[in-house]
Amino acid sequence: xxxxxxxxxxxxxxxxxxxxxxxxxxxxxxxxxxxxxxxxxxxxxxxxxxxxxxxxxxxxxxxxxxxxxxxxxxxxxxxxxxxxxxxxxxxxx
Numbered sequence: 001x002x003x004x005x006x007x008x009x010x011x012x013x014x015x016x017x018x019x020x021x022x023x024x025x026x027x028x029x030x031x032x033x034x035x036x037x038x039x040x041x042x043x044x045x046x047x048x049x050x051x052x053x054x055x056x057x058x059x060x061x062x063x064x065x066x067x068x069x070x071x072x073x074x075x076x077x078x079x080x081x082x083x084x085x086x087x088x089x090x091x092x093x
Contacts, residue, residue, distance in 0.1 A: 001033055049081070 001008060016026055043050070051059065 001030075002037055055081075 013026055017023075042048070
């Protein structure tokens, strides 16, 4: 799909259907693939920060414990790591 989208045809879906995959599931997979490709290309274009495994683990634990309503601290830490303030400007504590 990524390298040759024009090369896809309805026949490419038949093996998935033959294996019992529903049309809704196929559609969902296509949408997930599209979303991933879009985000990946935007990340490359804008130079977005990719977390290390350790950072991802910390954030995952935080989200599992507190939920997505408390996303602010996660964003704040990611931004602070990417754009550190000079020592004279950095907040104390």
